[in-house]
Amino acid sequence: MFRxxxxxxxxxxxxTIIVVSLVVLVSTMSTGGTGNPITNGLSSIWSTIERPxxxxxxxxxSSVSNAFxxxxxxxxxxxxxxEIASLQxxxxxNKLSAEELKELRELSALLNYDYAEGKKIVTADISTYxxxxxxxxxxxxxxxxxxxxxxxxxxxxxxxxxxxxxxGENWAKVVSIIDDSSNVSFQVDRDSKLLGVISGKNNSDLxxxxxxxxxxxxxxxxxxxxxxxxxxxxxxxxxxxxxKYDSDTKSKQVEVEPKAVFTGLKKVSVII
Amino acid sequence: MSxxxxxxxxxxxxxxxxxxxxxxxxxxxxxxPNLILAVSLIMALFFGDKPIVYICAAIVGFLYDxxxxxxxxxxxxxxxxxxxxxxxxxxxxxxxxxxxVLVTAVSGTVIYSLVYWLICQIGGNTGRFLYMLKFVPFHxxxxxxxxxxxxxxLRKYVVKHKDSYRFK
Numbered sequence: 270m271f272r273x274x275x276x277x278x279x280x281x282x283x284x285t286i287i288v289v290s291l292v293v294l295v296s297t298m299s300t301g302g303t304g305n306p307i308t309n310g311l312s313s314i315w316s317t318i319e320r321p322x323x324x325x326x327x328x329x330x331s332s333v334s335n336a337f338x339x340x341x342x343x344x345x346x347x348x349x350x351x352e353i354a355s356l357q358x359x360x361x362x363n364k365l366s367a368e369e370l371k372e373l374r375e376l377s378a379l380l381n382y383d384y385a386e387g388k389k390i391v392t393a394d395i396s397t398y399x400x401x402x403x404x405x406x407x408x409x410x411x412x413x414x415x416x417x418x419x420x421x422x423x424x425x426x427x428x429x430x431x432x433x434x435x436x437g438e439n440w441a442k443v444v445s446i447i448d449d450s451s452n453v454s455f456q457v458d459r460d461s462k463l464l465g466v467i468s469g470k471n472n473s474d475l476x477x478x479x480x481x482x483x484x485x486x487x488x489x490x491x492x493x494x495x496x497x498x499x500x501x502x503x504x505x506x507x508x509x510x511x512x513k514y515d516s517d518t519k520s521k522q523v524e525v526e527p528k529a530v531f532t533g534l535k536k537v538s539v540i541i
Numbered sequence: 542m543s544x545x546x547x548x549x550x551x552x553x554x555x556x557x558x559x560x561x562x563x564x565x566x567x568x569x570x571x572x573x574p575n576l577i578l579a580v581s582l583i584m585a586l587f588f589g590d591k592p593i594v595y596i597c598a599a600i601v602g603f604l605y606d607x608x609x610x611x612x613x614x615x616x617x618x619x620x621x622x623x624x625x626x627x628x629x630x631x632x633x634x635x636x637x638x639x640x641x642v643l644v645t646a647v648s649g650t651v652i653y654s655l656v657y658w659l660i661c662q663i664g665g666n667t668g669r670f671l672y673m674l675k676f677v678p679f680h681x682x683x684x685x686x687x688x689x690x691x692x693x694x695l696r697k698y699v700v701k702h703k704d705s706y707r708f709k
Contacts, residue, residue: 286617293614298664408608
């Protein structure tokens with residue numbers, strides 16, 4: 270046996286590496302990708318080492334993006350200035366008295382209107398995306414030290430982005446809603462009785478179906494989370510772009526354009 | 542002239558550290574090259590008889606998975622399988638010419654994508670096969686460019702034509 274190993278060093282090393290990798294892979298898969306204390310500890314160490322390189326990556330990425338959009342920036346800047354001026358005017362007109370504000374807050378809490386009301390929000394930068402282009406997972410630079418837990422909800426500008434799949438001390442892996450493995454229950458914004466389930470199409474869109482085959486949904490309807498499952502109620506998911514009736518399953522299929530723009534996403538907020 | 546082990550390690554470490562920069566820079570056009578895969582393939586093609594190449598690839602894949610992948614070990618396995626195929630390319634072709642690089646890039650990238658997709662499927666990510674295939678051509682073009690550059694950098698370390706086993 271030992272003589273064979275000595276004679277076939279390369280084959281022995283290859284078999285050992287493959288067996289060890291398979292054992293690690295199966296063990297992380299069996300925990301649903303959440304890892305174990307050893308892998309989580311190693312991840313934390315590695316994230317710390319990698320951080321300066323990720324910062325460099327961010328600045329290079331920004332420079333490359335800016336180089337492609339330099340012409341539009343001046344126009345956008347002008348438009349934003351005008352928008353700020355008009356918003357400032359509106360703000361002055363719409364200033365609420367302290368009492369009115371308190372009243373509205375009480376009402377919103379009663380109706381569970383605002384998903385983030387009373388919850389802490391942590392902002393984080395996206396450190397890296399997964400190495401291949403067709404999976405939709407990414408890593409953020411905040412973790413359990415900031416209060417993030419597994420299945421914490423990730424948003425951007427009030428729009429649903431995804432959920433935390435595994436977490437370390439200063440990092441967390443996020444599975445976005447456009448990933449095939451994501452399933453989110455939704456309600457139509459204009460009529461909360463119209464319910465459905467949506468999942469990722471594994472590109473930048475979402476697809477799903479209405480629970481009621483006779484539901485009167487139309488293109489342009491906005492959809493929000495229902496509060497069932499891990500996603501809190503009231504987070505905007507996107508807009509219905511196509512409605513089809515499937516006569517085989519007697520259900521209404523919908524296609525949805527997510528509100529969050531996933532390409533070029535740099536910062537997210539995590540509800541904890 | 543063979544490449545010293547420390548240089549092989551340096552190439553792998555650089556690939557690991559530069560990969561996030563490459564993903565961030567090219568991610569927005571959806572055709573980011575995989576530097577770790579490219580270095581692993583070229584090393585397996587040129588220095589496939591050295592165990593250090595496979596050990597480095599496994600460690601680098603493992604570290605990359607720890608920080609970025611859904612499951613730890615998926616990059617390692619996805620890289621090792623095409624590296625093993627490189628051993629066949631190494632046996633059939635003259636390794637110091639462009640054709641061997643072309644065959645390595647095409648077979649390596651396709652096998653890597655298939656194995657990665659398969660592991661995702663087993664792990665519960667039901668990504669469509671055709672959707673994954675759509676990205677392979679972009680991925681292939683970027684891998685060809687990177688492998689071409691690595692070939693130019695490393696070919697001085699490859700056994701010269703007259704010393705090849707075919708002419709012994």
